[in-house]
Amino acid sequence: MATAPDRINDPTVATSRVALVGNPNTGKSTLFNALAGLNVRTGNYAGVTIEKKVGRCNLGSRVIDLVDLPGTYSMAPRSPDELVAVEVLTGDLENEPSVEVIVCVVNAAQLKRNLFLVSQLLELGKPTIVALNMVDSLQSHGITIDVEKLSSQLGVDVIPTSASKRQGVPELKAAIEKHLSRSDESTQREKTLPANFYEVCGELRQALLDGACTTGPAATAELSLPDDYLIQRMLLDRGGEAERRVIRRLGGGILPALISARKKLADQVGDPVDMECNARYAWANQKLSGVIGQTGHASSKVTDRLDAVLTHRIGGLIGFVLVMLAIFQSIYTFSSIPMDLIETATGFVAGIVESWMGPGMLRSLLVDGVIAGVGGVLIFLPQIALLFFFLAILEDCGYMARAAFLVDRVMTWFGLSGKSFLPMMSSFACAVPGVMATRVIENRRDRLATIMVAPLMSCSARLPVYLLLIGAFVPTTAMLGGWVSMPAIVLMAMYMVGVLTAIPVAWILKKTLLRGEVAPFVMELPEYKIPAPRVIFSRVWEASLAFVIRAGTLIFAASIVIWFAGYWPGDHTRQYELETRLESVAEGSPEADELQLALQTESAALLEGSLLGRVGHTIEPAVRPLGWDWKIGVGAIASFPAREVIIATLGTIYSLGGDADEEGLAGAMRASTHPDGSPVYTIPVALSIMVFFALCAQCVSTLLVIRRETNSWFWPALSFTYMTVLAYFGAMVTYQVGTRFF
Amino acid sequence: MTTLDQLLPGQRGEIVRIDGADGIASRLREMGFIPGEAVEYLRRAPLGDPVKCSVQGCRIAVRNGEARRVFVQPIG
Numbered sequence: 001m002a003t004a005p006d007r008i009n010d011p012t013v014a015t016s017r018v019a020l021v022g023n024p025n026t027g028k029s030t031l032f033n034a035l036a037g038l039n040v041r042t043g044n045y046a047g048v049t050i051e052k053k054v055g056r057c058n059l060g061s062r063v064i065d066l067v068d069l070p071g072t073y074s075m076a077p078r079s080p081d082e083l084v085a086v087e088v089l090t091g092d093l094e095n096e097p098s099v100e101v102i103v104c105v106v107n108a109a110q111l112k113r114n115l116f117l118v119s120q121l122l123e124l125g126k127p128t129i130v131a132l133n134m135v136d137s138l139q140s141h142g143i144t145i146d147v148e149k150l151s152s153q154l155g156v157d158v159i160p161t162s163a164s165k166r167q168g169v170p171e172l173k174a175a176i177e178k179h180l181s182r183s184d185e186s187t188q189r190e191k192t193l194p195a196n197f198y199e200v201c202g203e204l205r206q207a208l209l210d211g212a213c214t215t216g217p218a219a220t221a222e223l224s225l226p227d228d229y230l231i232q233r234m235l236l237d238r239g240g241e242a243e244r245r246v247i248r249r250l251g252g253g254i255l256p257a258l259i260s261a262r263k264k265l266a267d268q269v270g271d272p273v274d275m276e277c278n279a280r281y282a283w284a285n286q287k288l289s290g291v292i293g294q295t296g297h298a299s300s301k302v303t304d305r306l307d308a309v310l311t312h313r314i315g316g317l318i319g320f321v322l323v324m325l326a327i328f329q330s331i332y333t334f335s336s337i338p339m340d341l342i343e344t345a346t347g348f349v350a351g352i353v354e355s356w357m358g359p360g361m362l363r364s365l366l367v368d369g370v371i372a373g374v375g376g377v378l379i380f381l382p383q384i385a386l387l388f389f390f391l392a393i394l395e396d397c398g399y400m401a402r403a404a405f406l407v408d409r410v411m412t413w414f415g416l417s418g419k420s421f422l423p424m425m426s427s428f429a430c431a432v433p434g435v436m437a438t439r440v441i442e443n444r445r446d447r448l449a450t451i452m453v454a455p456l457m458s459c460s461a462r463l464p465v466y467l468l469l470i471g472a473f474v475p476t477t478a479m480l481g482g483w484v485s486m487p488a489i490v491l492m493a494m495y496m497v498g499v500l501t502a503i504p505v506a507w508i509l510k511k512t513l514l515r516g517e518v519a520p521f522v523m524e525l526p527e528y529k530i531p532a533p534r535v536i537f538s539r540v541w542e543a544s545l546a547f548v549i550r551a552g553t554l555i556f557a558a559s560i561v562i563w564f565a566g567y568w569p570g571d572h573t574r575q576y577e578l579e580t581r582l583e584s585v586a587e588g589s590p591e592a593d594e595l596q597l598a599l600q601t602e603s604a605a606l607l608e609g610s611l612l613g614r615v616g617h618t619i620e621p622a623v624r625p626l627g628w629d630w631k632i633g634v635g636a637i638a639s640f641p642a643r644e645v646i647i648a649t650l651g652t653i654y655s656l657g658g659d660a661d662e663e664g665l666a667g668a669m670r671a672s673t674h675p676d677g678s679p680v681y682t683i684p685v686a687l688s689i690m691v692f693f694a695l696c697a698q699c700v701s702t703l704l705v706i707r708r709e710t711n712s713w714f715w716p717a718l719s720f721t722y723m724t725v726l727a728y729f730g731a732m733v734t735y736q737v738g739t740r741f742f
Numbered sequence: 743m744t745t746l747d748q749l750l751p752g753q754r755g756e757i758v759r760i761d762g763a764d765g766i767a768s769r770l771r772e773m774g775f776i777p778g779e780a781v782e783y784l785r786r787a788p789l790g791d792p793v794k795c796s797v798q799g800c801r802i803a804v805r806n807g808e809a810r811r812v813f814v815q816p817i818g
Contacts, residue, residue: 074772078765113774113798238763273763277771303801304784313788405803409789418792418803442765520766520808521792522773525801 015056015065016180017097021085021121022105023114024071025398025526027133031105031163032068033534035173042542044708045093050084051436059177067099070439075120076237079442080709083241089124090229092245101179102128103172108135108145108160111292115284116277118154122190124229127179129157131172136162137300144293153287155190164532189228192283193276196268200261201231207257208250226250235261236272303398303527310402320406323399327390338382346375359579361572365563368655373559373648377464377551380644381544384460387429388543389536395422396531401523408521414503415510417441417521420450424502427457428495431702433543434459435709443519449509451709452719453502455702458495458694461643465693466494468647472666473686490687497694501726550642550701558645559652562638566612566656575602600657607657626692626728627685627735629674631657636692641700643693684738688731696727744816747793747809749783755814757781757797762811774798775812 020035022028033040036055045052053068069088070081077083091098104121106114111132121128132147151158157175161168191198205228226234226246233242235258246254262272269275309315350371357363394400400422408418419441427434434454441447458466470487477486510516578599585592607613615637616630623633631653639646647665654668672680697703703716710716749755757779760767774797775781784794784801792805804812 073769076765076768076772078769110774110798110800113800116772237765237768240765271763273768273771277768277776281776307784307794307801311785311787311794317788401803405787405792405794408803408805409787409791412791518805518807520769521803521805522766522769522808523792523803524773525794525803527801 015063016100017067018064018101018103018176018180019067019069019088019099020103020105021069021089021117022071022131022133023073023107023110023117025524026071026105026107026114027163028071028105029068029535030532031131031133031161031169031172032066033532033538034163034166034169036066038538038541040538045084045088045096050080050439052084057173059173059180062177062180064176064180065097072117074117076233077241079440080447081439086241089121089126099126101176102126103131103176104128105131105133108132108138109141109143111145112281112284112288115287116280119190119192119280119283122154122156123192123232125187125189127182127187129159129172129175129179130154131168132158132160133163135160136165136167142294146291146293150287150291153291164529193232193279194269197232197235197265197275200265200268201228201235203264204235204257204261205231207261208254211250211253211257234258235265236276238262238273300527306528307402307525310399311405316402316406320403323394323403327387327394330386330390335382335386339379342375342379342381346371346378349375359576359583361567364567364572364656365560368652369559369563370556372651372655373562373645374551374556377555377644377648378548380460380464381547381551383463384429384547385540385544387460389540391426391429392536392539393531394425396529396535398526398528400425401525404523405525412518414506415446415449415514416453416506417443417446417450417519419521419523420446423450423454424457427454427459429543430459430461430547431455431457431699432705435702435705438709445510445514445516446519448710448715449506449514451706451715452509453506455697455699455706455719455723456498456502456505456695458498459643459699461699462494462693464644464647466491466690468666469686469690472669473681473683490690494690494694497691497730501695501730505722551644554642554701555644555648558638558641559648562612562645562649563652563656564611565615566607566610566652568611570606570609572606575599575606578602604657607653610656612653625735626688626731627682627739628689629672629680631672631680632685632689636689636696636698639693640696640698643698646693682739683742684735687738688735691734692727692731694727695723695730697723743813745810746781746783746795746804746812746814747806749814749816751783751785754780754782754817756817758813758815760812766808767811770804770808770812773802774800780817781812781814 020028020032032053032055036057039056041054041056042051043054044050050070055066055068056063057066067088069085072082072085074082075086075089077086087093088096089099089102102121102124104118106118118128118130130151132145132150135145138145145160147158147160157178159168159172159175161172163169208226208231226242226249230242230246233240234246237243243258265272265275310319312319350367353363353366353371357366394403403425404418404421406418407421411417411420420438422440423434423437425434426437431454434457435451438447438450438454441450470490474487474490479486479489578595582592582595582599585595608617612634613630616634619633619637620630623630623636628636631650634653635646635649638649650669651665654665654672669681670679674680697720703720706716706719707713743758744755746755757775757777759777760770760775779797782796784796786793787803790806792803793809794801794803795809796802
């Protein structure tokens with residue numbers, strides 16, 4: 001065992017690829033975690049927008065790469081998620097090693113339904129293992145499954161497992177290993193559909209070949225012809241993915257042959273869609289005869305009882321509001337201690353650097369640039385981890401599907417769908433996973449509309465901006481008899497700005513660019529279950545890691561650039577001289593005050609003359625109507641790549657300008673004045689900045705992920721444009737109206 | 743014969759056929775809506791749409807528009 005981790009992490013070890021596939025809600029992710037442990041790498045399929053999860057695990061003498069595929073009901077994909085599962089299984093992705101063994105996870109309680117997918121998988125002609133998951137819950141219902149009989153009927157290994165209790169994992173590994181060590185075995189492709197169907201397939205194949213021969217050499221035509229599986233799916237799924245793919249490869253000239261083949265099939269066996277489903281269910285019934293010990297369905301009464309409350313006409317809505325409130329409240333309540341710890345640690349590190357190094361360029365870079373920038377952002381790690389923790393629990397226990405069920409009607413009024421709820425909810429943590437979560441939405445228009453409004457949800461990167469400004473400028477007046485305070489109301493208002501803006505935006509999109517009929521909606525409501533700690537933990541871990549990496553790279557780089565632009569050009573000799581002298585005199589002495597003032601004047605002059613100062617003064621006229629001075633303008637512009645940068649930028653600007661004092665950034669902001677002596681920040685200015693940050697598309701990662709998910713530059717360009725325009729005018733209206741009141 | 747959306751909460755019906763041959767019809771079939779199977783209408787969402795039903799031991803939410811395409815013979 002001691003050498004195992006090294007071998008697992010050794011990139012030179014030859015690995016075999018094993019795919020884990022199954023219907024949604026069969027416990028696939030839990031089984032994946034049980035098999036792979038923490039050796040999980042996430043990445044992207046080459047050229048495909050979907051995230052892939054690969055886990056390495058030891059199998060006796062070999063190491064395998066276990067690929068966790070998105071849940072799918074069939075091999076006729078209807079959402080981007082399902083498409084990837086199908087493409088990986090059929091080996092249709094370039095630069096992706098092909099799958100050697102397929103493990104299909106089925107829910108033992110819904111065996112017949114799940115055998116639909118199994119029957120399609122057996123047609124791929126690859127070694128397949130069926131993991132009969134959740135067998136333990138069957139026993140409590142008094143239902144037994146004759147596993148050996150099922151295995152011999154299906155002609156594949158059937159391994160009973162209980163992923164949540166980690167039962168059956170060694171047996172499953174042994175079965176995978178057995179198949180891998182018999183690499184030369186040829187697996188028969190199952191033929192579950194009527195014989196006429198395969199005849200028509202053969203004819204269509206010949207027709208395509210003949211058609212191709214007239215345009216090109218027969219040899220290359222043979223090579224470029226789609227395989228039997230693709231032809232079968234093309235025939236079955238009208239307007240489906242297989243059809244699109246074959247047309248991409250062979251051109252639209254094949255359509256007449258396809259249409260006539262479909263017509264022939266319809267004449268002989270009836271509608272292809274009906275034919276496929278009937279044949280597969282007949283096959284499943286036949287395979288299950290004598291296998292299940294008791295008829296009837298093992299459906300849980302607990303789920304129905306919970307649903308009676310959680311999807312009730314009134315109780316369901318109250319429960320929904322309570323769940324949402326509890327999440328947001330816990331994020332504030334539980335994150336303060338770890339946040340304070342990180343803040344103290346950041347201050348401690350800055351203190352060490354300051355005591356080790358004398359004033360100079362490098363110390364300025366480290367303290368004013370890197371530590372102020374990256375540290376200021378890292379503080380928010382606990383909140384992000386907590387938000388992901390709650391979202392993972394809600395999703396894993398089965399509540400998210402109920403929430404989608406509850407709000408579907410409301411969402412359709414705005415042109416979205418119940419399935420938009422989860423992505424939008426995730427966007428409160430971060431729009432990047434939020435946009436990726438839209439993959440469960442089958443309808444392209446619904447999916448695009450959701451992607452377009454997801455970045456309006458106030459993500460955790462906006463929170464620092466709100467907290468900083470509210471803390472500095474909003475009076476802590478208690479209202480409604482002390483139940484709520486003014487800061488809490490302003491904070492909630494900022495979250496509402498995004499949500500309320502999303503409504504007309506989605507509505508307009510669905511009336512213009514994304515016009516079309518209301519998309520169909522079919523969604524499984526899984527059984528409620530206790531979330532698997534491993535799955536929750538790995539989700540929180542991944543999100544936190546991604547956040548830390550972002551702070552360590554993007555924010556780090558931005559902090560250095562901002563620091564440099566505020567530092568150069570300019571002669572800092574006198575500034576360092578003043579700093580050195582200041583550090584040698586006693587704090588609070590008259591001489592120290594004098595030096596402090598001189599240092600501040602010198603620093604301010606240097607900042608004004610720097611690149612940042614010059615750019616700031618150039619753009620000042622544009623931000624005047626928002627009530628901003630040049631420093632805020634520069635901060636807003638610098639934070640276009642990532643919102644968190646505003647904190648780093650203002651921190652750097654005020655500390656380079658010599659304004660920072662013991663009270664920190666908030667104090668420096670409160671103290672800053674226009675040349676005429678009037679304060680820069682008033683309540684309308686603070687509100688105007690917050691509204692700007694609530695609406696603006698200041699996040700390169702989000703725009704890039706939109707580009708990846710939509711495979712076009714149009715959608716990210718549109719989000720950037722409409723959000724920036726909204727932010728500018730929103731901030732202007734806030735300021736202009738605000739100055740009439742305060 | 744009637745359609746799924748016309749059943750009363752708690753009422754069961756035997757599926758007769760599903761209208762249409764498009765993607766959503768085959769998705770319903772893949773999820774277990776097969777002629778001969780029993781389907782139970784469980785409840786409506788608070789705002790009247792979608793509806794929750796149970797087929798083959800699995801709970802599925804469909805909008806009224808989709809429920810209208812599922813033809814059933816009420817049982818009992």
